[in-house]
Amino acid sequence: MATAFDRIVDISLELDPRNFAMRTPTGFTKDLQFAMEVLKEHDAPGGAGQIVRGVHMRLHAGSHVDAPEHNVRGGAQIHELPLALFIGDAVIADLRDKMPGKAITQTDLEKAIGSYLRHGDRVLLRTDHNNSYDGGSDKWMKASPYLTIEATRWLIEKGAVIVGYDFYHGNDEPGSPRVFHNSRTLSEHGVITMPYLKNLDRITKQRVTLIALPLNIIGAEASPVRAVALI
Numbered sequence: 001m002a003t004a005f006d007r008i009v010d011i012s013l014e015l016d017p018r019n020f021a022m023r024t025p026t027g028f029t030k031d032l033q034f035a036m037e038v039l040k041e042h043d044a045p046g047g048a049g050q051i052v053r054g055v056h057m058r059l060h061a062g063s064h065v066d067a068p069e070h071n072v073r074g075g076a077q078i079h080e081l082p083l084a085l086f087i088g089d090a091v092i093a094d095l096r097d098k099m100p101g102k103a104i105t106q107t108d109l110e111k112a113i114g115s116y117l118r119h120g121d122r123v124l125l126r127t128d129h130n131n132s133y134d135g136g137s138d139k140w141m142k143a144s145p146y147l148t149i150e151a152t153r154w155l156i157e158k159g160a161v162i163v164g165y166d167f168y169h170g171n172d173e174p175g176s177p178r179v180f181h182n183s184r185t186l187s188e189h190g191v192i193t194m195p196y197l198k199n200l201d202r203i204t205k206q207r208v209t210l211i212a213l214p215l216n217i218i219g220a221e222a223s224p225v226r227a228v229a230l231i
């Protein structure tokens with residue numbers, strides 16, 4: 001059966017080397033920022049008139065999905081996840097009033113999506129913060145809200161299979177037991193995180209079909225996606 005839709009809303013952040021940067025905190029062996037390189041020019045001698053570029057990027061650059069292995073040693077990798085996870089119903093939680101930097105509580109989520117969230121849904125957390133994404137500054141990070149521990153548990157209990165963010169997803173409630181506690185907890189329960197979304201304000205329905213397929217990379221903890229909502 002064909003999927004009927006009127007419009008495709010692109011909710012992916014541009015991978016633009018002029019406006020994209022990643023934090024490189026302690027522990028990285030290399031600062032691999034997103035960059036593009038021309039490997040062959042159209043007029044290269046013997047080059048058959050083609051241009052060929054390559055990119056340098058982390059698998060976590062731009063809109064992407066994190067498989068459980070990202071936070072859990074031995075956890076499932078991208079190629080082990082069923083593709084059906086990445087195509088299906090998504091609901092949008094309007095949390096614009098949590099800007100800047102406020103807590104997203106269980107009550108907030110109940111109020112935003114509690115009446116229509118179904119087990120197996122994907123949940124997109126909307127603040128519109130990334131509509132003015134500034135390259136990932138400290139200011140951008142600090143202005144991003146955070147899920148409380150109980151809100152994270154609620155998403156897991158309600159059966160969310162993907163949690164998408166249009167703001168920095170690494171902030172946690174003050175006093176959290178671990179760094180990246182919420183992302184780690186989601187990964188530990190097999191929930192996929194999908195950061196660096198944008199344009200969620202263009203989704204005019206409560207429930208849409210999300211398509212965000214990862215690349216067919218073998219042996220990786222994350223993959224870039226082109227995330228779209230069918231309306």
Ligand SMILES: [Zn+2]
Pocket residue numbers: 059060064065066070195222
């Ligand atoms: Zn990631």
